[in-house]
Amino acid sequence: xxxxxxxxxxxxxxxxxxxxxxxxxxxxxxxxxxxxxxxxxxxxxxxxxxxxxxxxxxxxxxxxxxxxxxxxxxxxxxxxxxxxxxxxxxxxxxxxxxxxxxxxxxxxxxxxxxxxxxxxxxxxxxxxxxxxxxxxxxxxxxxxxxxxxxxxxxxxxxxxxxxxxxxxxxxxxxxxxxxxxxxxxxxxxxxxxxxxxxxxxxxxxxxxxxxxxxxxxxxxxxxxxxxxxxxxxxxxxxxxxxxxxxxxxxxxxxxxxxxx
Numbered sequence: 001x002x003x004x005x006x007x008x009x010x011x012x013x014x015x016x017x018x019x020x021x022x023x024x025x026x027x028x029x030x031x032x033x034x035x036x037x038x039x040x041x042x043x044x045x046x047x048x049x050x051x052x053x054x055x056x057x058x059x060x061x062x063x064x065x066x067x068x069x070x071x072x073x074x075x076x077x078x079x080x081x082x083x084x085x086x087x088x089x090x091x092x093x094x095x096x097x098x099x100x101x102x103x104x105x106x107x108x109x110x111x112x113x114x115x116x117x118x119x120x121x122x123x124x125x126x127x128x129x130x131x132x133x134x135x136x137x138x139x140x141x142x143x144x145x146x147x148x149x150x151x152x153x154x155x156x157x158x159x160x161x162x163x164x165x166x167x168x169x170x171x172x173x174x175x176x177x178x179x180x181x182x183x184x185x186x187x188x189x190x191x192x193x194x195x196x197x198x199x200x201x202x203x204x205x206x207x208x209x210x211x212x213x214x215x216x217x218x219x220x221x222x223x224x225x226x227x228x229x230x231x232x233x234x235x236x237x238x239x240x241x242x243x244x245x246x247x248x249x250x251x252x253x254x255x256x257x258x259x260x
Contacts, residue, residue: 003058007058008125012125014086015118015120016120017043017047018046018047018087019120019121022043022093022096023093023094024097025121031090039094043086044068045068045086046086048068051082051086052066052069055084055104059082062078063080063081064081065081065083067084067086071230079109081225081226082105083107083202084103085103085199088103089101089173089175090173091173097172098122100173100177101117101126101174102119103200103202104118105199105203105206111130111224112130114127115202115205115206115207116128117176117207124137126141128207130206130210131210133211134206134208134210134211136183141183141184141211142211143185143213144182144189144213144239145185145212145240146188149165149249150165151167153186153189155187169181169186175190175204176200176201176203176204179204179205179208182213182239183204183208183211184211188238189239189246191218191234191237191246193233193257194257197230198223198225198226198231205237212240213237214238214240215236215237217232217233217235218236218250219258220244223235233258
C-alpha cells in the first residue's frame, strides 16, 4: 500500500520548488524552446528530477512517464506507472501568471488510481483516489450538472464562430486546471481537438471522473493510459448530461483534424 501522506508531502514539495523559480514570485527564470512552439524552463527540469527521485523511492516497482524525461519503453512492462507533468501550463508559468500546476498520477493496469494537482500560485491542491471521490484543499468536489449544451461555460480566451453559443470563463494555460474546473463546477465543459499526451490529463481526468464529470477523448471513447504511443486525440470533460451533445458538436472537426 502506498503511503498517501508521503505522496502528498512529495507533491507539495515539488510545488514549493516550482514556486521558488516562478517569475510571478520575483524569480529570474531561464526558459527556451525544446522545439518550435514548445517552451520549457529550468523549473520543468528541477521539478521533474525531484519527482523522479522521490516517487521512485516511494514506489520502486512503478514505471515512469514524464513530459521532461526521455521515454523508456521498459515502462510498458510495469503494471504501475507514475505519470508526471512537472509544470503543466509552462507558458503561464514563464509569463508569471497563475494558471499552472504540478500534475502527478499513479496508473494501475491502464487506469488512473491516484491523481494530484498542486497549484501553489493559486493556493490549491486537488486530489482524487479511484472510487473515493475528489477534493480541492480538502473540500469534496461535485462536478457541473448542467443539462443544456447551449450556454455551457467553457474556459476560453476566444471562441470560434461555430462555438459562440457557449459562454466563456477564465482560461488557465494548464489543461489539467481547465479539466479540474469542470470537477469544481466552475466550468461545464472542456474540449481539445489535437493530439495530446497522457501526462497532460491523467491526474485531472481522474479528479473530474471522481467528482461526477464525464471524460473521454474527442470521439467519446474512454481514455487508456501507459500505451506504447502515449497520446490520445483530444480530451472532453463535461457535465454528464451534455457529454453526448459535446461529442456530436465536435464530430466533424474531430474527424477532419484527426485525418479520419
